[in-house]
Amino acid sequence: MLSKKTINPQALEVSVVQRRTPKTLSLMGAVLAVLLLGTGCETTTTTSESGGSSSSAGGNVQLISDFPEQVVIPTYKLLVEKSNTLKTKVDAFTADANVETLKAAQVAWTEAREPWEQSEAFAFGPAESLGYDGDLDDWPVNETDLKGVLKGAAPISAETVEGLQTTQKGFHTIELLLFGSDNNKTAADFSDREKQLVQQLATAFDQTANDLVTSWSEGIDGNPAYKTVLATAGSEDNSAYPTSQSALEEIVGGIIGCLDEVGNEKIGEPLKAKTTDDLESRFSHTSATDFKNNLIGAQNAYLGKSKAGTSGASLSAWLAEKDADLDAQIQKELQAAIDAVAAIPAPIEPKISEEAALAQMQSAQDAVLTAFSTFEEQVLPLVESS
Amino acid sequence: MSKLTKFLVLAGGVAISTFLASTFFVPSSVPPAMAGGDTTVISRSSRAYEHPAPNLSEKSNEEHFEGDLAFDAVFVTAPARVNPGLGPQFNNASCTGCHLRNGRGLPEKGQLLVRVSNPENASNLPDKDDYHAERVAPSENTPPVPGIGTQIQDQAIYGHPPEARVEISWKAEKGQYQDGTGYELRSPQATITLPNEQPLPSEVLTSLRIPPPVFGLGLLEAVPEKNILALADPKDSNNDGISGRPNQVWDMEQKKITLGRFGLKANQPNLLQQSAAAYFNDMGVTNPLFLEADGSSDIDAQTLKAAAVYAQTLAVPARTLIKDQKVKRGEQLFTKANCASCHISELRTGQHEYAELENQTIHPYTDMLLHDMGAGLADNRPDFEATGSEWRTSPLWGIGVTQTVLPYSSYLHDGRARTLEEAILWHGGEAQSAQQTFMAMAEEDRDALVRFLHSL
Numbered sequence: 001m002l003s004k005k006t007i008n009p010q011a012l013e014v015s016v017v018q019r020r021t022p023k024t025l026s027l028m029g030a031v032l033a034v035l036l037l038g039t040g041c042e043t044t045t046t047t048s049e050s051g052g053s054s055s056s057a058g059g060n061v062q063l064i065s066d067f068p069e070q071v072v073i074p075t076y077k078l079l080v081e082k083s084n085t086l087k088t089k090v091d092a093f094t095a096d097a098n099v100e101t102l103k104a105a106q107v108a109w110t111e112a113r114e115p116w117e118q119s120e121a122f123a124f125g126p127a128e129s130l131g132y133d134g135d136l137d138d139w140p141v142n143e144t145d146l147k148g149v150l151k152g153a154a155p156i157s158a159e160t161v162e163g164l165q166t167t168q169k170g171f172h173t174i175e176l177l178l179f180g181s182d183n184n185k186t187a188a189d190f191s192d193r194e195k196q197l198v199q200q201l202a203t204a205f206d207q208t209a210n211d212l213v214t215s216w217s218e219g220i221d222g223n224p225a226y227k228t229v230l231a232t233a234g235s236e237d238n239s240a241y242p243t244s245q246s247a248l249e250e251i252v253g254g255i256i257g258c259l260d261e262v263g264n265e266k267i268g269e270p271l272k273a274k275t276t277d278d279l280e281s282r283f284s285h286t287s288a289t290d291f292k293n294n295l296i297g298a299q300n301a302y303l304g305k306s307k308a309g310t311s312g313a314s315l316s317a318w319l320a321e322k323d324a325d326l327d328a329q330i331q332k333e334l335q336a337a338i339d340a341v342a343a344i345p346a347p348i349e350p351k352i353s354e355e356a357a358l359a360q361m362q363s364a365q366d367a368v369l370t371a372f373s374t375f376e377e378q379v380l381p382l383v384e385s386s
Numbered sequence: 387m388s389k390l391t392k393f394l395v396l397a398g399g400v401a402i403s404t405f406l407a408s409t410f411f412v413p414s415s416v417p418p419a420m421a422g423g424d425t426t427v428i429s430r431s432s433r434a435y436e437h438p439a440p441n442l443s444e445k446s447n448e449e450h451f452e453g454d455l456a457f458d459a460v461f462v463t464a465p466a467r468v469n470p471g472l473g474p475q476f477n478n479a480s481c482t483g484c485h486l487r488n489g490r491g492l493p494e495k496g497q498l499l500v501r502v503s504n505p506e507n508a509s510n511l512p513d514k515d516d517y518h519a520e521r522v523a524p525s526e527n528t529p530p531v532p533g534i535g536t537q538i539q540d541q542a543i544y545g546h547p548p549e550a551r552v553e554i555s556w557k558a559e560k561g562q563y564q565d566g567t568g569y570e571l572r573s574p575q576a577t578i579t580l581p582n583e584q585p586l587p588s589e590v591l592t593s594l595r596i597p598p599p600v601f602g603l604g605l606l607e608a609v610p611e612k613n614i615l616a617l618a619d620p621k622d623s624n625n626d627g628i629s630g631r632p633n634q635v636w637d638m639e640q641k642k643i644t645l646g647r648f649g650l651k652a653n654q655p656n657l658l659q660q661s662a663a664a665y666f667n668d669m670g671v672t673n674p675l676f677l678e679a680d681g682s683s684d685i686d687a688q689t690l691k692a693a694a695v696y697a698q699t700l701a702v703p704a705r706t707l708i709k710d711q712k713v714k715r716g717e718q719l720f721t722k723a724n725c726a727s728c729h730i731s732e733l734r735t736g737q738h739e740y741a742e743l744e745n746q747t748i749h750p751y752t753d754m755l756l757h758d759m760g761a762g763l764a765d766n767r768p769d770f771e772a773t774g775s776e777w778r779t780s781p782l783w784g785i786g787v788t789q790t791v792l793p794y795s796s797y798l799h800d801g802r803a804r805t806l807e808e809a810i811l812w813h814g815g816e817a818q819s820a821q822q823t824f825m826a827m828a829e830e831d832r833d834a835l836v837r838f839l840h841s842l
Contacts, residue, residue, distance in 0.1 A: 124432040128486055129792045131496070138479075142472070144463035148544030165541065167462050167479060223794050239805070240790040242707060242840055246430035250790075253431040264451075277467050384428055 060233075060386070063304070064247040066312030067122075068216060068227035071301055074308040075119045076213040082112035083202075083209040086174075090202040094195040097187040106178050110286055113171065117290050118297030118307060120261070122254040125226040126215035131166075135208045138166035139280055141173050143181075149197065156196040161204045170208075172283070174201050179284040183349070248383045251315060255298045256375045259337075262294045263368035271361045274353050285347035291364065292341050298371075299334045319379065322386075326378055333371040340367035421783045421842070422602055422702025423735070423746030429703050434787040435488035435601040437701040441742045446699060453696025456689050457481040461669055463543040464684075471684025473670040474546040475539035481693060484597040484668060488700065489791035491597035493554060493574060493801035499668065500538040500552055500576060501593040502586070503528035503767060527768045531590050537667045538578065547581040554594075561811065564826045571811060573762075573802045591774075593765035594800040595650060599791075602783060603648065603657055604698030605748050608738035611645050617730065617753045628727050628816045630755030633778070635770045638662075638675050647754055650799045651769045652778040661694040698740060702748070703784045707841040716838025719831055723823040728753055728779045728816070751782035751842065760814020763798070775815060786840040806839045807832065 089108040093101040116137065119127075127133045146168050154160065161169060177198040179185055211220055219225040232238050233247030241247045266287070269278040279287040300306055304314025320327035344360045351357035420426045425439035438450045460480040464470035477499050478484045484497050491497030506527055530536050534549045542548040556572045563569065574594055578586040586592070615632060622629040633646030637655045646652035654660040659675060665685065666676035672683040673690045707713045720726060729751040738744050756776040766774035777799060785806070789795055796804050803809035813821040824832060 125793055128432075129492065129794055131494075134483070138460060140460065140462055140466065140468045142462035142466070142543075144466060145544035148463075152544075165479060167460060221794075226793065229793065236837070239840065240793060241430070242786070243430065246706075246790065249429065250431040253429075253433045257433060265455075269455075 060244045060248050060318070062313040063315065063318055064233055064244060064251070065227075065231035066304060066314075067251055067301075068230050070310040070312030071304060071306050072119070072122050073213060073217050073227065074306040074310040075115050075122075075297075075300075076209070076216060078115040078306070078308050079112065079119065080206075080209045080213050082108070082115060083206045086112045087202045087206040090174075090178075090199055093187075094199045097190055097195065099187055102178070102185075102187045106284070109171075109175060109178055110284065110289070113281070113286065113290065114293050115307060116171070117293030118300060120294050121258040121297035121301040122251070123257060124250055124254055125230070126220070126223075127212060130211075130215055130220065132208055132212040132215070134166040134170075136170045136205065136212070137172070138170055139172055140167065141176050142167040143176070146173060146176070150191065150193050156193060156200055158200060158203070160197075161200045169201050169204060171205075172281070174198060174205065175281060175283045177201070181283055183283065183285040183347075245383055245386055248315075248318075248386065249380065251301065252375060252379055252383055255301050255315075256372060256380070258294055258298050258301075259368055259372035259375065262291055263365050263372055266291060266294070267361055267365045267368065270348075270352060271358065271365060274358065276349050276352050279349060279352065282349050285349045288341065288344045288346040288348045291344070292338065295334065295338045295341055295368065299338065302330065302334060315379075319382065322382055326374075326382075330371065330374055330379070333367070333374055337364070337367040337371050340364040419705040419708050420747075421705055421749045422605055423748050425602075425605065425699075425701050425742065425746065426704045427701035429701075430706055430787055430790065432487055432791050434703040435599055435700065435784060435791050437703075439604075439699050439701045439742055442699055443742065446740060446742060449692070449695050450699045453692040453694070453699070456692040457485075457696045461671055461684075471671045473539075473541075473543040475542045475549050476670040477537075477539055477541060477668045479669060481664070481669075485600050487791045488600045490599050490788050490795050490797070491801070492792070492795050493594070493596055495540065495552070497597055498552070498554065498574075498801065499540075499595050500550075500578065501528075501536060501595060501767065501769075502531045502534055502538055503536055503591050504531050505529075505589055505591060527770065531586075533580075535667075539667075539670065550581070550586060551579045553577045553579075563829075563832070565828060567829065569808070569811065571802070571808055572804070574800050591765075591767040593767040596796075596799070596801040598650065598780070599784065599788075600697045601700035602702040602748075602750060602781065603700075604738065604740060604743045605702070605735055605746060606647060606750060606752075606754065606781070607657055607698065608735035608743045608746070609733050609748075609754065610736035613733065613736070614645065614647075614754045618755055626724070626727060627819055628724075628757065630728065630753050630757055630779075631771065631776070632754075633756055633769075633771045646770060646772075646778075650777055650780075651772040652754065652756060653769045653772065657694045657697055658691065661697065662690055665690065665693070695740075699742070703787055705749075705841050706786065707837075710837070710841065712834045713838050713841045715831075716834035716836070716841075719827070719835045720838055723827075723835070724820045725817075726751075727820075728755070728757055729782050730779075749783060752779040755779060757817065758815035759817060762814045763812055765799070782839065782842050784842060786842045806836050810835075 086105070086108040089101070089105040093105040123133060142165055145165065149160070149164070149168065177194055180189065214220050215223070216226045229238065229240050230247050230250065233241030234244035241250070266280055270276070276282045281287045281290050302314065303316050305311035316327055316331065319330070341364045344364055345351050345357050348357060348361070422439070424441040427437040427440055429437055438447060442450060458480065459469050460483070461469045461472035462479070463472050472479055478496050482488070484491055486497070506529060528536050538550045538552060540548045540550060540552050554574045554576055557575050558570055558572050560568060560570050576592060576594055578592070580586060618630050618632050620629055620631045633652040634643050635646035635653050635655050637644045638659055644655045646655055648654040648657065648660045654663060662673050662675035665671040665673045671685055672678045673685050674683055674687045675690070677683050730753045731749050731751055733748050733750060735743055735746045735748060756772050756778055758773070758775050759777050760775060763777065764775035768774050788797065796802065797806060797809040798812055803812055810821060810824050824835065827835070
C-alpha cells in the first residue's frame with residue numbers, strides 16, 4: 001500500500017521534469033500549458049556526466065545500527081513480554097472463567113496490541129517474509145470457518161492451530177473470542193471449545209512473537225539476524241542493502257508506510273464507508289487506540305526510541321543537521337497527528353455514523369496525511385541524495 | 387501546496403526555461419537507470435516494488451489506489467461482511483499473501499504452488515459434463531487431473547479437504563568453477579499426497595512455481611506484438627545457439643489464439659486474464675472470466691479490473707550504482723557472455739489503455755520469448771507452445787532488490803537458487819554457453835557480473 005511518490009533527480013543524476021495533468025498545468029500559465037500540451041511530450045530527461053552513487057556508509061552508520069538495537073528489538077521484546085502475559089491471563093481465565101479473569105485477559109490483549117501497533121512503523125524485514133505479520137495480525141477474521149471449527153467435534157490442539165488459516169488466528173481471532181463481535185462477551189458465554197481454542201491461539205501467538213524478536217536479534221532457520229543485515233548496509237556482500245542510503249530509505253519508508261496505512265486505510269476506509277466494517281479492532285472497540293499507537297510508533301521511529309525507554313542515534317538528529325526547520329516541522333506534524341487522533345471520540349465503533357465523530361476522523365486523517373506528505377516529498381529526497 | 391506549485395517556487399524562472407528547452411530538444415538516449423522510462427521510481431528499500439508509477443494522471447492514480455485495496459484484500463469464507471468468496475480450495479487468501487510486497491515469493495506453503503496436468507493421452511480424464519471453471523481456459527496439452535484440475539490447492543476452507551498435501555525436500559549437488567572453487571546447488575523435490583493418503587499418480591506432470599514480482603507488467607503488456615515477434619528466431623537462423631520462440635495461447639475474452647506474455651511459461655495473453663486466473667486458481671475466488679457453475683461470481687468485473695490495473699501501473703525501480711566501476715565491468719561481462727541475447731536490455735512500448743505506459747523506452751532485460759533452458763531446469767510439463775524444458779526469459783529489472791523487498795527469498799521458477807550466482811549456474815540449454823563462460827571466469831569477474839545484477 002503506497003501512495004504516489006515523486007522522483008528525485010539528484011539521486012539519479014539526471015534531471016527529470018515531470019508531466020502534470022492539464023488541471024495542474026494551468027498553474028504554470030496558459031502559454032506554457034499550450035506549449036507543453038502542444039508537444040505531446042510527457043517527460044523529458046537529460047543526463048549529467050558527473051558523479052556516481054555512493055556506497056560509503058558516511059554518517060549513517062550509527063543510525064542504521066542503533067535503529068534495530070534501540071527501536072526495533074526493544075519494541076518486539078515488549079511485545080514478547082505482553083504476549084507472555086496474554087498467554088498467562090488466558091490460561092487463568094480458561095482454568096477459572098469469571099468476570100475478573102476475563103477482564104484480565106481482555107486487558108492483556110489490549111496491552112499486547114500496544115507494542116505491536118507501534119512496531120508497524122518498521123514492518124519490513126522478517127515480519128513480512130517469514131510470515132509473522134500474517135500469523136499475528138491478519139485481517140479480517142474468517143468468522144465462518146471459525147464457527148465451523150467451534151461447532152466441529154475434532155479435538156482442539158496445538159496441531160489444530162497449525163492447520164488454521166492466518167485469518168483464524170492471531171490478534172483478531174483472539175479478540176473476537178475474548179470480546180465477542182461487539183465488545184459484548186461475558187464469561188458465561190464461553191463454550192468449552194471456545195476456551196480450548198483461545199488458549200491454543202494465545203500459546204501459538206506467544207511463540208510467534210518470540211520467533212519474531214529472534215529473527216531480528218539472532219536470526220532464525222539459519223538466516224542471519226536482521227539487525228545485522230540492516231546495520232551492514234553498504235558493504236559489498238550485503239545483498240539486501242548495497243548502499244547505506246538504502247537502509248536509511250528503509251527506515252524512512254517504514255514510517256511512511258505506517259502513516260499511509262493509518263491515514264488512507266485504517267481511518268480512510270471507515271470514513272468513506274461510515275460503518276464499522278473496516279475498523280480494524282471493532283470487536284474490542286479499540287480501533288482508535290490502534291491509530292494512536294501506530295502514530296506513536298512512527299514518532300518513536302523518527303526520534304530513535306522505544307516505549308521500553310531505549311534510545312539511540314535518530315533520524316530526527318540526522319535530519320536536523322541538514323535542515324533544522326524541516327526536523328522541527330516534522331516533530332510538530334507528528335505530534336499534531338497524535339493529538340488529532342486522540343481527539344477522536346473513543347471508542348469510535350458505536351459513533352462511526354455520527355457527524356461529530358466523522359469530523360474528528362476527518363481532521364485526524366488530514367493531520368496524518370500532512371505528516372505523510374512531508375516525509376514522502378521532503379525527507380525521502382534528502383535520503384536519496386545523502 | 388501542490389507538488390507542482392512547490393516545484394515552481396523552488397525552481398524559479400531558470401528552471402522553467404530549461405524545462406521548455408528540454409521539452410523541445412529531447413535527448414536521443416535515456417540513461418539506463420530509468421529502467422521503466424517515465425514510470426521509474428527511485429527506491430532501494432523493501433517498498434521498491436510497491437510504488438505507483440510517478441507519471442500517473444490523477445485519474446489513473448485513483449484507479450491504482452482502488453487496485454491497491456483489491457490487491458491487499460484478504461478473502462474469507464462466505465458469508466462475511468468483508469471479502470467473502472475464499473475457496474473452497476485455495477493456495478492463499480490474498481494477492482499480497484503470495485506476492486509479498488509485490489516481490490518474488492519463497493518456496494514455502496502459501497507461496498509455492500504446483501501446476502499439474504495429465505499426459506495428453508491419459509485415460510482418466512475427468513467427466514466432461516462435470517463443470518469446473520479451470521477448464522474454461524482450454525489448453526489441449528494441459529488436461530486437468532481428476533479431483534485437482536491444473537493446480538494443486540493445498541489449503542481449504544473449513545469442512546473441505548485440500549486437494550493434496552505438498553512437502554518439499556531439497557536435493558543438493560556439488561560443482562566446481564574452472565578455477566577450482568566449489569559450489570553447491572539445491573533443487574526441490576516435492577512429495578505430493580492426496581486426501582486418501584495415496585501419492586499423486588506418477589504419470590501426472592507437475593511443475594513447481596514461486597510467485598514472480600508484479601511490477602512493470604503494464605509496460606511489458608504495452609510492447610507491440612511485432613517487436614516481440616521480431617526478436618524470435620525459432621530456427622536459430624543466425625546460428626548463435628539461441629532460438630527464442632513466442633508462446634501462442636488462448637485469449638478468453640477475444641476467444642482466439644494470441645501471443646502469450648505473462649506467467650513463467652508465457653501462458654497468459656494479458657494482465658486481466660492473468661489476474662482472473664490467479665483469483666480463481668490461487669484463491670478459489672470466482673470472477674467474470676472464471677464463473678461459478680450457475681454463472682455467478684465472487685467478485686465483479688470492477689474488482690477484477692482494479693487488481694489488473696494495480697499491476698499495470700506499478701513503478702519500476704531505477705537502477706543504482708550506475709557509476710560504480712565494478713558494476714560497469716560486470717555489465718560488459720554480462721554482454722560478453724551473451725546473457726544479453728535473451729535478457730534484452732532495451733525495449734520500446736507502443737499503445738496501451740493507459741497513456742502513461744505508452745511510447746516508453748524501457749530496460750526490462752527480457753525478450754518475452756520462450757527458450758530451452760536445459761534438463762536441469764525442465765519441469766517436463768508443456769503449456770500451449772512451451773515445451774517441458776522451455777521458460778520465458780525472466781525480466782531482470784529490479785532483481786537487485788529481490789532480497790530487500792523480501793528477505794531470504796530466492797530465484798528461478800521454483801526458488802531453488804539462493805543467490806544470483808546460483809541462478810546463473812542453473813542456466814542450461816540455449817543458455818549453456820553463457821553459463822560456461824561464467825564458469826570459466828576468474829572470481830573477480832564473476833563477482834563483478836553478479837554486482838551488476840544487484841545494481842538492476
